Amino acid sequence: MPRPRAFDERRVLERAREQFWATGYAGTRMDDIARATGLGKGSLYGAFGDKGKLFHRVFGDWCTAVVEVAEDRLAGGPDAEALARLSGYVHLMAENTASDTERRGCLLAKGAAELAQHDPTVAGRSAETMTALLTLLRTEISAAQRHGDIDSAADPERLAALLLTVVRGIEAVGKAGLDPETLRNIADTALAVLPMSEGQKRLETGCSPAREN
Amino acid sequence: MPRPRAFDERRVLERAREQFWATGYAGTRMDDIARATGLGKGSLYGAFGDKGKLFHRVFGDWCTAVVEVAEDRLAGGPDAEALARLSGYVHLMAENTASDTERRGCLLAKGAAELAQHDPTVAGRSAETMTALLTLLRTEISAAQRHGDIDSAADPERLAALLLTVVRGIEAVGKAGLDPETLRNIADTALAVLPMSEGQKRLETGCSPAREN
DNA sequence: TCGGTTGTGGAATGGATCGTCCATAACGTA
DNA sequence: TACGTTATGGACGATCCATTCCACAACCGA
Numbered sequence: 001m002p003r004p005r006a007f008d009e010r011r012v013l014e015r016a017r018e019q020f021w022a023t024g025y026a027g028t029r030m031d032d033i034a035r036a037t038g039l040g041k042g043s044l045y046g047a048f049g050d051k052g053k054l055f056h057r058v059f060g061d062w063c064t065a066v067v068e069v070a071e072d073r074l075a076g077g078p079d080a081e082a083l084a085r086l087s088g089y090v091h092l093m094a095e096n097t098a099s100d101t102e103r104r105g106c107l108l109a110k111g112a113a114e115l116a117q118h119d120p121t122v123a124g125r126s127a128e129t130m131t132a133l134l135t136l137l138r139t140e141i142s143a144a145q146r147h148g149d150i151d152s153a154a155d156p157e158r159l160a161a162l163l164l165t166v167v168r169g170i171e172a173v174g175k176a177g178l179d180p181e182t183l184r185n186i187a188d189t190a191l192a193v194l195p196m197s198e199g200q201k202r203l204e205t206g207c208s209p210a211r212e213n
Numbered sequence: 214m215p216r217p218r219a220f221d222e223r224r225v226l227e228r229a230r231e232q233f234w235a236t237g238y239a240g241t242r243m244d245d246i247a248r249a250t251g252l253g254k255g256s257l258y259g260a261f262g263d264k265g266k267l268f269h270r271v272f273g274d275w276c277t278a279v280v281e282v283a284e285d286r287l288a289g290g291p292d293a294e295a296l297a298r299l300s301g302y303v304h305l306m307a308e309n310t311a312s313d314t315e316r317r318g319c320l321l322a323k324g325a326a327e328l329a330q331h332d333p334t335v336a337g338r339s340a341e342t343m344t345a346l347l348t349l350l351r352t353e354i355s356a357a358q359r360h361g362d363i364d365s366a367a368d369p370e371r372l373a374a375l376l377l378t379v380v381r382g383i384e385a386v387g388k389a390g391l392d393p394e395t396l397r398n399i400a401d402t403a404l405a406v407l408p409m410s411e412g413q414k415r416l417e418t419g420c421s422p423a424r425e426n
Numbered sequence: 427t428c429g430g431t432t433g434t435g436g437a438a439t440g441g442a443t444c445g446t447c448c449a450t451a452a453c454g455t456a
Numbered sequence: 457t458a459c460g461t462t463a464t465g466g467a468c469g470a471t472c473c474a475t476t477c478c479a480c481a482a483c484c485g486a
Contacts, residue, residue: 177325
């Protein structure tokens with residue numbers, strides 16, 4: 001019976017994400033979002049509540065996407081390729097930051113930096129996301145250990161935390177101004193220093209493991 | 214001849230820093246700073262220009278301090294202790310984040326995340342800071358290589374970039390919600406996976422190198 | 427075709443915020 | 457002690473921004 005919505009909710013959220021991504025939470029005006037989406041204020045507020053709720057929605061979707069990218073790259077596949085999957089993931093993340101010519105960074109980092117301290121929803125969601133990424137990385141490291149690539153004496157939990165830190169750190173130093181080539185090198189180096197099994201020839205720290213992405 | 218200032222500029226900048234640190238640039242009101250410092254708006258604007266200039270001043274001082282901490286911990290000292298200095302520095306940075314119970318994070322990361330994209334001054338200053346930290350780390354890594362601790366085949370530039378990424382990454386994942394114990398473990402792990410010289414017994418990845426701080 | 431319900435979009439509102447202004451205070455010097 | 461100069465701090469103005477409101481439009485079922 002009611003009048004149906006004339007807009008595509010997904011598309012509106014995409015536009016809103018662009019705005020928040022570009023100018024942060026405090027720096028984005030609802031007018032900007034209204035103009036970017038073509039919606040009137042009434043529709044915007046009717047559909048999403050208020051600015052905070054809209055941001056939470058966008059932020060949550062982003063976090064979901066971050067984990068999904070990791071799942072696509074990491075989860076599932078033979079143990080023999082676990083190390084390659086890890087390498088592919090870390091390089092992909094480095095490449096994302098390296099090619100972010102507009103220096104927008106990652107909305108997860110940006111949002112957490114701006115709001116996590118005062119907004120429990122943002123804090124909780126970002127913490128969940130970190131935990132999910134940690135689990136994915138740990139699983140793959142264990143797989144690579146089972147296959148005999150990574151030294152089985154190493155604690156997979158710790159190596160996973162290190163890799164997560166490197167991935168998030170690349171984002172941070174990239175935003176802080178390090179050049180793209182350096183960012184790519186960091187990904188290479190992080191993978192090169194992973195402790196390999198006794199039998200494995202240790203990769204040289206000075207050069208890169210195979211880039212398969 | 215003129216009436217002298219009744220406030221201590223250093224103290225005012227400290228208070229302003231607290232505010233910007235706690236609530237970010239956009240989230241801090243000049244009225245807050247006026248109240249926190251006890252200054253009236255007239256004095257504030259007369260002494261520091263405007264909100265942007267005041268932030269630049271605070272941000273610049275912070276960056277200087279970040280580099281000074283690194284210099285204190287890293288620069289100068291015998292090659293034989295270079296590895297210990299590196300360890301001390303990385304652990305100190307991890308400890309700083311781990312003990313930041315209010316989750317304020319680092320103003321350098323926060324400011325860069327919020328403003329670097331649109332504010333060339335902030336972008337430039339943060340990039341300078343990264344470069345300075347890189348240089349300090351590279352120098353120490355070279356020293357540790359000379360002394361035969363770190364594998365001399367490794368590229369010190371790359372290892373320095375990796376360590377910088379880990380340090381900044383710890384800050385990022387800490388703000389994103391990882392627990393303090395994990396943060397400390399990350400520092401341990403990062404140091405444990407550094408490529409050691411042939412003759413050196415490789416540290417176990419599962420446990421920590423000596424903590425001297 | 428018609429009524430009820432919900433969507434739409436722009437005008438209006440109320441509060442907050444940056445920066446200015448100015449009357450006054452405090453200091454050094456003559 | 458008197459004067460010129462700068463500091464002080466609170467009131468003020470102009471702007472901005474999140475949110476609400478409302479008159480109207482669009483759709484669906486009867």
